[in-house]
Amino acid sequence: MNKHHPGASFAPASEHDTTSPDRPYWDPKLETQSRAEWEAMKLALMKDHLRHAYENSPYYKKSFDEAGVGPDDLQTLEDLKKFPTINKSVLRERQEALPLLGDIAAVPEEQVVYVSASSGSTGVPTVSPFTAEDFDEWMDYEARQFWSSGLRPTDRYAHSLNFSLFIGGPCVLGAQKIGALSIHAGTVPSERLLTMLKTFQATAMWTTPSYAWYLGETALKEGIDPKTDLAIKKIFVAGEPGGSIPETRQRIEELWGADVYDYYGLSDIFGACAGMCEAKDGLHWAEDHIHVEVIDPETGEHVPPGGRGEMVLTTLKKRARPLVRFRTGDIVSFTEETCSCGRTSQRLMGVHGRLDDMLVIRGVNIFPSDVEAIIRKDHDFTGEYRIVVERVNHLDQITVEAEKIVGFNGTDEELAKRLKDHIKAVTGVGARVSILEADSLPRATHKAKRVEDRREQVWTT
Numbered sequence: 001m002n003k004h005h006p007g008a009s010f011a012p013a014s015e016h017d018t019t020s021p022d023r024p025y026w027d028p029k030l031e032t033q034s035r036a037e038w039e040a041m042k043l044a045l046m047k048d049h050l051r052h053a054y055e056n057s058p059y060y061k062k063s064f065d066e067a068g069v070g071p072d073d074l075q076t077l078e079d080l081k082k083f084p085t086i087n088k089s090v091l092r093e094r095q096e097a098l099p100l101l102g103d104i105a106a107v108p109e110e111q112v113v114y115v116s117a118s119s120g121s122t123g124v125p126t127v128s129p130f131t132a133e134d135f136d137e138w139m140d141y142e143a144r145q146f147w148s149s150g151l152r153p154t155d156r157y158a159h160s161l162n163f164s165l166f167i168g169g170p171c172v173l174g175a176q177k178i179g180a181l182s183i184h185a186g187t188v189p190s191e192r193l194l195t196m197l198k199t200f201q202a203t204a205m206w207t208t209p210s211y212a213w214y215l216g217e218t219a220l221k222e223g224i225d226p227k228t229d230l231a232i233k234k235i236f237v238a239g240e241p242g243g244s245i246p247e248t249r250q251r252i253e254e255l256w257g258a259d260v261y262d263y264y265g266l267s268d269i270f271g272a273c274a275g276m277c278e279a280k281d282g283l284h285w286a287e288d289h290i291h292v293e294v295i296d297p298e299t300g301e302h303v304p305p306g307g308r309g310e311m312v313l314t315t316l317k318k319r320a321r322p323l324v325r326f327r328t329g330d331i332v333s334f335t336e337e338t339c340s341c342g343r344t345s346q347r348l349m350g351v352h353g354r355l356d357d358m359l360v361i362r363g364v365n366i367f368p369s370d371v372e373a374i375i376r377k378d379h380d381f382t383g384e385y386r387i388v389v390e391r392v393n394h395l396d397q398i399t400v401e402a403e404k405i406v407g408f409n410g411t412d413e414e415l416a417k418r419l420k421d422h423i424k425a426v427t428g429v430g431a432r433v434s435i436l437e438a439d440s441l442p443r444a445t446h447k448a449k450r451v452e453d454r455r456e457q458v459w460t461t
């Protein structure tokens, strides 16, 4: 849709201009450097960062010593494999052992100016600390990312994410940094948000994919056509895989008459660590801040570029709490090819699911996002669905409940068969399909819970 922002009628700006509101890049030299320059930059940053971690974090001192490695053992980026990994439960455990910041932190608390917190599955909030410098670096990255998605000083940006300790909250300052008029909307009731969007004639907003859909449907029910009565032309989404599933993204775009840009965030590092540029072909990664490895979750070996594997992250600059080889549990794929926008950073080509979302049905791995893509491609469905997994007579059974649209002409039997065949063809899993009336599944106002696993014991491969 909108490939050009309002400034596009001016003469093209130089690629090296860093002041024009019409320049294509926020930081031209960085964003278009060669892959060799990226690698050299990351190696230099990583050497410095590992030394900072080893010398200032009691946790890393002990963990590196126990593994028999030290900062000098890193001579190439590949050498990172020698270092031990950590995960979310280690973060939680170290924080509980030494409240508030834990001994992974590498600066004294007086240097920390901000913490975000994420509740996680056990309900114990884990905090992510920032020094003043970390916070500035983060805002600069958010600004760069927003710029790549076409946000400009002429935009009115409605930040519709939770502010309460939520890592996405401060991202609004990234929009302010580029000069956009920023509306700190937060999570208000949808009627109120719609009134705000209409009154302020906001041109951009950030929310989750489920909520963008819900809000668009709510608007229509209230007699507001998002395409004509509102001015939203850009929607940034994060928090669920939907924004990178083309079928889901396109349906939100059709509902709003706006472009949808997927962002990926990780509460333990940054609000957004990657985001789509205007080409919408993968998510440009914050490569000068976070080094990525993609590994086979079973063997720990690196997966070749383009392959699916678990994402493991190492921060390169975050002084308050370095993360070295943090296992995210997200199953992803990346490319290092130059994007059509001219940016050369690695691109996240999809979060295919969470390791703990992955369902193993009779020995076959299946991700809910695969089922979602199939349903959303078929316009005889509303797009809302639920996956129920049960164990019947010792065999795993998966039932996909999908809503048909109002006014569907055919029979439920043929619609169910079509969906069943598609699921079988794409995933290799034989699913039962149950066709529901439109509006019978609960609508998500936050992150959608679309999988109900009723099995008592779930085997993983």
Ligand SMILES: [Zn+2]
Binding pocket: 277, 278, 279, 280, 284, 339, 340, 341, 342, 343
């Ligand atoms: Zn791009």
